[in-house]
Amino acid sequence: MAEITPKGSREKIKKKAVPIPKQPPEVRIKNFNEVALGYTEEQAREEAERCLQCKEPQCIKGCPVGIDIPAFIKCIREGNFEEGIRKIKEKNSLPAICGRVCPQEDQCQKYCVLGKVGDPVSIGRLERFLADWERARGFNIPEKAPSTGRRVAVIGSGPSGLTLAADLAKLGHEVVVFELLHLPGGVLTYGIPEFRLPKEIVKAEVGYIQKLGVEFRFGYVIGRTFTIHELLTDEGFDAVFIGTGAGPPMFMGIPGETLCGVYSANEFLIRVNLMKSYLFPGWDTPIKVGDKVAVIGAGNVAMDAARCALRLGAKEVHIVYRRSRSEMPAREEEIMNAEEEGVIFDVLTLPVAYYGDEKGWVRKMECIRMQLTEPDESGRRRPVPIPNSNFIADIDTVIVAIGRRPNPLIQQTTPGLKVNDDGTIVVDENMRTSIEGVYAGGDIVTGEATVISAMGAGRKAAKSIHEYLLKRGKNKSS
Amino acid sequence: MYEILAVKELAPKIKWFEVYAPHIAKKAKPGQFIILIINERGERIPLTIAGYDREKGIVSFAFNEVGKTTKQLGLLKEGDRIWNIAGPLGNPSEIRKFGKVLCVAAGVMIAPMLLQIKALREAGNEITAVIGARRRDLLFFVEDIKALSHRFYVATDDGSEGHKGLGFLKEIVAKEKFDRCIVMGPVPTLQAVSEITRPYGIPTIVSLMPLMVDGMGMCGVCRVLVGGKMKFACVDGPEFDGHLVDYEELIRRQRMFIVEERLSALLWEMGGLKYG
Ligand SMILES: Cc1cc2nc3c(=O)[nH]c(=O)nc-3n(C[C@H](O)[C@H](O)[C@H](O)COP(=O)(O)OP(=O)(O)OC[C@H]3O[C@@H](n4cnc5c(N)ncnc54)[C@H](O)[C@@H]3O)c2cc1C
Numbered sequence: 001m002a003e004i005t006p007k008g009s010r011e012k013i014k015k016k017a018v019p020i021p022k023q024p025p026e027v028r029i030k031n032f033n034e035v036a037l038g039y040t041e042e043q044a045r046e047e048a049e050r051c052l053q054c055k056e057p058q059c060i061k062g063c064p065v066g067i068d069i070p071a072f073i074k075c076i077r078e079g080n081f082e083e084g085i086r087k088i089k090e091k092n093s094l095p096a097i098c099g100r101v102c103p104q105e106d107q108c109q110k111y112c113v114l115g116k117v118g119d120p121v122s123i124g125r126l127e128r129f130l131a132d133w134e135r136a137r138g139f140n141i142p143e144k145a146p147s148t149g150r151r152v153a154v155i156g157s158g159p160s161g162l163t164l165a166a167d168l169a170k171l172g173h174e175v176v177v178f179e180l181l182h183l184p185g186g187v188l189t190y191g192i193p194e195f196r197l198p199k200e201i202v203k204a205e206v207g208y209i210q211k212l213g214v215e216f217r218f219g220y221v222i223g224r225t226f227t228i229h230e231l232l233t234d235e236g237f238d239a240v241f242i243g244t245g246a247g248p249p250m251f252m253g254i255p256g257e258t259l260c261g262v263y264s265a266n267e268f269l270i271r272v273n274l275m276k277s278y279l280f281p282g283w284d285t286p287i288k289v290g291d292k293v294a295v296i297g298a299g300n301v302a303m304d305a306a307r308c309a310l311r312l313g314a315k316e317v318h319i320v321y322r323r324s325r326s327e328m329p330a331r332e333e334e335i336m337n338a339e340e341e342g343v344i345f346d347v348l349t350l351p352v353a354y355y356g357d358e359k360g361w362v363r364k365m366e367c368i369r370m371q372l373t374e375p376d377e378s379g380r381r382r383p384v385p386i387p388n389s390n391f392i393a394d395i396d397t398v399i400v401a402i403g404r405r406p407n408p409l410i411q412q413t414t415p416g417l418k419v420n421d422d423g424t425i426v427v428d429e430n431m432r433t434s435i436e437g438v439y440a441g442g443d444i445v446t447g448e449a450t451v452i453s454a455m456g457a458g459r460k461a462a463k464s465i466h467e468y469l470l471k472r473g474k475n476k477s478s
Numbered sequence: 479m480y481e482i483l484a485v486k487e488l489a490p491k492i493k494w495f496e497v498y499a500p501h502i503a504k505k506a507k508p509g510q511f512i513i514l515i516i517n518e519r520g521e522r523i524p525l526t527i528a529g530y531d532r533e534k535g536i537v538s539f540a541f542n543e544v545g546k547t548t549k550q551l552g553l554l555k556e557g558d559r560i561w562n563i564a565g566p567l568g569n570p571s572e573i574r575k576f577g578k579v580l581c582v583a584a585g586v587m588i589a590p591m592l593l594q595i596k597a598l599r600e601a602g603n604e605i606t607a608v609i610g611a612r613r614r615d616l617l618f619f620v621e622d623i624k625a626l627s628h629r630f631y632v633a634t635d636d637g638s639e640g641h642k643g644l645g646f647l648k649e650i651v652a653k654e655k656f657d658r659c660i661v662m663g664p665v666p667t668l669q670a671v672s673e674i675t676r677p678y679g680i681p682t683i684v685s686l687m688p689l690m691v692d693g694m695g696m697c698g699v700c701r702v703l704v705g706g707k708m709k710f711a712c713v714d715g716p717e718f719d720g721h722l723v724d725y726e727e728l729i730r731r732q733r734m735f736i737v738e739e740r741l742s743a744l745l746w747e748m749g750g751l752k753y754g
Pocket residue numbers: 101102103155156157158159160161178179180181185186187188191192220221222223243244245246269300301304407409410441442443444448449450451452454
C-alpha cells in the first residue's frame with residue numbers, strides 16, 4: 001500500500017475537509033429547519049477528490065453494512081451520480097438517513113487513512129449528497145422478483161423493519177408492516193428532531209418502500225391486536241420479524257420526578273417530533289417549556305432534547321451530567337452543535353431531588369457535586385459524590401434522558417420466546433429467535449444502538465428469512 | 479381510516495360512536511381502551527372501549543365533549559372517517575366470580591361501566607350498581623344498568639335525581655359485605671369511593687385517566703404513583719388499587735396543559751384558525 005502512505009504523498013493531500021454549510025447558530029435556534037445544508041455539486045466533487053482510492057480501503061471496515069465507499073466516491077468525482085447511488089443502494093436502502101445520522105466518526109471515517117494526517121474524507125456527507133440528488137429526481141423502483149406467495153409480518157417500522165421489508169419485497173415476498181403509532185419510521189420519526197433529519201426524507205424513503213409493494217398498518221399493537229402466534233396461524237404469515245426497538249424511559253427514582261414540568265426525553269421528543277407540538281396550536285398537541293431547562297444525561301438523546309428546548313424558547317438550557325466532558329456518550333459533532341447553540345454543560349453534577357410549587361410544577365432542583373475516582377481494573381473512572389456538596393438551583397423544566405429499556409410487550413405475550421435478563425430478545429447469528437419462523441433485530445436485540453446497526457440487522461434477518469422461506473416452500477410443495 | 483357506522487347522543491355533550499375496526503373488535507375486552515387521532519394534525523386521545531361486536535367488526539366508545547379534540551370528534555357523522563385508531567390498549571379488567579360486586583360509575587364512564595357489568599354478571603356476580611352525574615339530564619343507560627343489577631342507585635351532584643352526592647354509599651357499604659368494588663369516573667369520584675370502602679378493606683379497583691400520548695409505555699407521561707411506586711397507567715393499568723393511588727398527584731398532572739388545552743379549544747371554536 002506504499003502509494004497511499006500519508007507520508008509519501010503529504011504534499012498532494014488536502015488535509016482539511018470541505019466544510020458543510022450550516023445555518024448559523026443564532027438563526028437556527030429560532031427554527032426547526034435542518035442545521036446542516038448539504039454539499040453542492042462542486043463541493044461534493046471537491047471533497048471526493050480528496051479520497052485516495054485506496055487499494056485496500058480501510059473505511060469499508062468501519063461501515064456496518066459494508067458499502068463500497070471508494071467506488072461511490074469515484075462516481076462522484078466522475079460526475080456519474082446515478083451509478084454512485086446505485087453502488088450505495090446495493091448495501092444501504094436508506095442512504096439519505098444514514099448520511100445524516102450515522103456516527104461516522106466512530107464508523108467509516110474513523111478508519112479512513114486520511115484521518116492520520118488531517119480530516120478523514122467526509123464519507124457521510126458524500127453519501128448524503130448522492131441520496132439527496134436521487135430523491136430530488138425521484139426514485140427508480142428496482143425490478144422485483146416474481147411473487148413467491150410467501151407472507152412476512154414485520155413488527156415495528158423503525159430502520160430495522162424498513163430495511164428488512166424493502167429487501168424481502170424485492171425478493172418477491174408479500175410484506176406487511178405493523179406499527180403501533182400512526183406514522184412510520186420508529187425513532188427516525190418520533191425521536192430524531194426535524195433539524196437533524198427532516199421528516200420529508202423519512203416519508204420519501206418510506207414511500208419508496210411502499211412502491212415496492214410493502215403494506216403498512218398503523219395502530220396495530222402486536223401483543224394485543226394480534227400475538228405472534230396468531231400472526232403465524234390465523235393471519236397466515238409464514239415468518240415474523242420483531243423490530244420493536246427501545247421504548248420505556250428510565251427515571252432515576254428520586255423525589256419529585258412526577259412533578260409537572262418533568263418530562264422523559266422520550267415524551268418530550270415524541271411531542272415535538274411525532275406530534276409536531278412546536279407548531280401548536282396549529283397542530284393540536286401542546287408542549288410547555290419554561291425559561292430554565294435542565295436536561296439530565298449527556299447522550300445523543302439528551303443533546304436532541306436540549307436543542308429542541310432552545311428552539312421552543314427556553315432562555316437557558318443546561319446539560320446536567322454526573323461524569324466529565326470526556327465521558328459524554330453523545331457524538332462529538334452533536335456536543336459541538338449544542339455548545340454552539342448555547343447549551344450550558346454542568347458536568348460532575350448529579351440531581352438528587354426536584355421540588356415543586358403549590359400547583360405541583362417543578363421549581364427547584366437539588367444536586368450534588370461528583371468527582372471521578374482513579375481508574376479501576378476495567379479502566380473506568382467512576383463518579384462518586386463529594387460529601388456535603390449539595391446545592392439547589394432554580395429550574396422550571398426537567399428532561400430526563402438517562403436511557404430507555406427494550407419494549408416489553410412482545411416478550412410478555414409470546415410464550416417460548418427466549419429473552420435476556422435485560423429484556424432484549426435472544427437471537428442466533430442468523431437473527432433467529434427461539435421460535436421457528438420468528439426473527440428479531442435492531443435495538444430490541446442489542447439494546448440502544450444506532451440506525452445503521454439496526455439496518456444491518458434488518459438486512460441480515462431478511463437474508464435469513466428468505467432462505468427459510470425458500471426451504472419451507474420446497475417442503476410444502478413436495 | 480376507520481368508518482363511523484353509528485352516532486348516538488346519550489346526553490347533552492355525551493356521544494356514543496360505533497366504528498368499523500374488526501381487528502380491534504376481535505380482541506377488545508372490558509377495561510381496555512383505544513387511542514384515536516382525527517387527522518394528521520390531531521392529538522392522540524384515549525377513550526375506554528364501551529362495547530364491541532366481534533362478528534360485525536364494531537367497536538364502540540362514548541365521549542364527553544370537553545376540549546378541542548372531543549368537540550371536533552362530536553361534529554363527525556355516520557359515514558365519516560377517523561384517521562387512525564390504535565388498540566386495544568391497556569390490561570383487560572379481571573373478570574371472574576368475586577361474589578358481591580359494587581360498581582360505581584359517573585358521567586361519561588357510565589357507558590364503559592355497562593360493558594363491565596354485563597361481563598361481571600355473566601361471570602356470576604351479584605351486582606350493586608351506582609350511577610351518577612352532575613344533573614339528572616346527564617344520566618343515561620339507566621334502564622339498561624338497572625336491568626342487569628341486583629340493587630341499583632342513582633346519584634346526582636345537585637340532587638335533581640336520586641341521592642344527592644355519594645354520601646349515601648357509606649351506609650350501604652357498612653351494611654353489605656362487598657367482595658369487590660369497581661369505580662369509573664373523574665378523579666374526585668374515584669377518590670371519594672375509595673375512601674368509603676377503605677375502612678372495610680374492600681378491594682377497590684379504579685380506572686385511571688391520566689394524560690397519555692403513545693399509550694404503549696414509550697413516553698411516560700401517564701406515570702402515576704401507586705403505593706409510592708411509579709407506574710405507567712397505559713401499560714401497567716389503566717386499573718389500579720384505589721386505596722394506593724396518589725390522587726393529588728394525578729389531578730395535578732392531569733392539569734399540566736390546561737392553559738394550552740383551553741387556548742386550543744377557544745381558537746378552534748372561534749374559527750380563527752382554519753385547520754383540521
Ligand atoms: C432521540 C434519539 C436520537 C438518536 N440519534 C441517533 C443518531 O444520530 N444516529 C444513530 O445512528 N442512532 C441514533 N439513535 C438510535 C437509533 O435511532 C436506534 O438505534 C434505531 O432507531 C433502532 O432501530 P429499530 O429498528 O431497532 O427500532 P426503532 O427505531 O426503535 O423502531 C421500533 C418501532 O417499533 C414500534 N413498535 C414497538 N413495539 C411494537 C408493537 N408491539 N407492535 C407494533 N409496533 C411496535 C415502535 O412504535 C417503533 O416505531 C437515536 C435514538 C434516539 C431515541
